[in-house]
Amino acid sequence: MNKDSITFWGVLIATLYPLLAILISEINYRLKKINHPSVATVSVLKNVFLPLVTVYLTLVKIIPYDFPAVFLKLYETTLWIVGLYLFINFVNQIFFTDSDVGEDRKTRVPKLLQQIMRMIVIAIGFAVIASEIWGSDLGSLITALGVTSLVLGLALQDTLGNLFSGISLLYERPFHTGDWIQIDSHYGKIVEMNWRAIRIVNRQNDMITIPNSYLGKQVFLNYSRPNKFHAESLQVSFNNEEPPNQVKSIIEDIILSTENIRKDPPFEVKTIKFDNHKVDYEVLYFIDDFWESELIKDELYTKIWYGAKRHNLRLPNPVSYGKPWTKEEFNKENYLLSKSQLILGSPVFSGLSVSYLKEFIKKSDFNIFGKGEVIVQQSERSNHVHLIIKGKVDIYVESEGESVFVGMAKKGELFGEMELLNNTANEGTVIAHTDLELLSIPYRVINDLIENNLSVKRKFDALIKIRKKEQFNKLHDDREQE
Incomplete structure (x- = not known):
């Protein structure tokens, strides 16, 4: 170990250690202000891991003394264990706890799956320690684990497919509990999401279970995203002798008097088609809750019928269907x-x-x-x-x-x-x-x-x-x- 190398490492450690300590302290201070759950882990990073790394670099790069190999291996093992602990804690706090999104994920990811993931990380960490620090031959063990994994994978193909599709959906988050979705001919409100399947309840109050492996291969429609409000439309027709502007004005008044229809974005009433006996109109409007869409549509159709009668507007009525009610046929005075x-x-x-x-x-x-x-x-x-x-x-x-x-x-x-x-x-x-x-x-x-x-x-x-x-x-x- 030459003098220049010792000087370089001495200056580097003397400069970086206080800077990193200050930076981590500032991060920890900001996390405390928002009551972030990773405060304790960041404290371990600053007060335990950073000093251990600094001491280790000082021992091997600066002090001109050949320490026993076992001592250094034990020290490196300690460093790896502390680093593994920090890594597991950070992963847990980012993905399974933390913010509102994290809390939502925590409720969706089974505890068993969380424990399995932690055990896998720990097993990989100790395998690296045994191989890289202590020089153990892990080839035969890895081969045995590979064969076992292959057998288990074939036996649990469907279960694992649901598991990994579920994990993918949980973190892509294309929908949330409470959203209205449609998959093929099934549509309903999501009431539960887990690692194996999602469950939706339709308008008939029937529960439908859809496996994640099937869901991951399908195109689905989410009525609740990207915004909670949802566009609906309906078509109505009037006799072609009724003035379109009068018809539109009546429909607009009806929409304005109907609760649960949003004023923003604004609704639209358009003339879309006419033929020899009727004119077709399309009404586009927005609602906040997809669950109420059929009820609101029923209310609008009913109000439009009564509005047409009040204003003596004729609905479409081809000759084969009989004559419409007109002012002349209904004698108000009598x-x-x-x-x-x-x-x-x-x-x-x-x-x-x-x-x-x-x-x-x-x-x-x-x-x-x-x-x-x-x-x-x-x-x-x-x-x-x-x-x-x-x-x-x-x-x-x-x-x-x-x-x-x-x-x-x-x-x-x-x-x-x-x-x-x-x-x-x-x-x-x-x-x-x-x-x-x-x-x-x-x-x-x-x-x-x-x-x-x-x-x-x-x-x-x-x-x-x-x-x-x-x-x-x-x-x-x-x-x-x-």
Whole structure:
């Protein structure tokens, strides 16, 4: 060992040791601030492994003394064991614990598999120590292990295929528990992932088990990635005589009134095709939960049907299917006159003559709504008072940021009269409790009736006092219960 070599190693060790110690200390400090689980391992790296390496290099590169071979081999063995310990700990903390992702992986990787992987690493480490430091011949042992591994591999081919496919999927992470996926004809929500298979539950609440070895060879569709929200589309058709812009406007209003449809990204309503009896429209919209896709689609189709009837828009109906319902075929006046007993039975309209009732009906509108549709929205302006011909409605009032149920109106009852007489925006939201038929009376018709009939005005005033008292009592009771 010459003097230049001793000087070189002395300067190198004297320079690198403090620099590495400072660097590792800084890393450890930052890890402590975020409560990282590898803090203890980094401390061992700094306080044990780094000094051991420094002492070893000093012994063999700087001190001019021939130490016994056994002493150096024991020292090198100690270094390898500490290094192996650090390596196993770092692998464990990176892949099986640590961050949120690590915690997720830890729950997915069986403990048995973790132990097997650690044992393999330890076995390889000790084999290297025995061969490189102590000069042991491992050839025969490796040959025996190779033959044994081949036999086991053939016997456990399917199991090992599932195992390694599972490991690959766990770390590629193309899907997570809770994602909706489709594989061939199977689709459902992932409820469990392990080293052998994944389990999904479909809409029929049936569990399907798919082996990882099969999954690794298939193309699958993940409805929950890269974003949680998912695009859906539906197609509807209207008679080709109905103006497309009017149809689109009605569909857009229906989508805006439907919960669980995202406003961002925005929805689209497009005209895509027309022929000699119909025009086809496509509706593209986004939802947050794929599980609700069929429910939302059902709600939209139902609302579109009711919306078409309310606005007297004809759905496609080839001659072979019969005639569509048109305004001419449905006689509003005759239908409502058949309900005259119900209309005149309302406390407000009792006493009206039949001739006045006919004129009254002619100036009013007849509307139908499906269960769950919003008829009146709080804070918006309305221009009709509604008399329920058939069905029931629920009335809600927004109070202190919460929607409070204040009552129900049923057949023969009015709603919307308070806003008319007070000249205010809607004081509550009205939602169809069942399928609904309404006589919607314009404000101007009601105003004419009140101006020409003092008895009707008194009845309206009395009804409004009752409604205000009911609403106040309901809100007061709800606050007391809280």
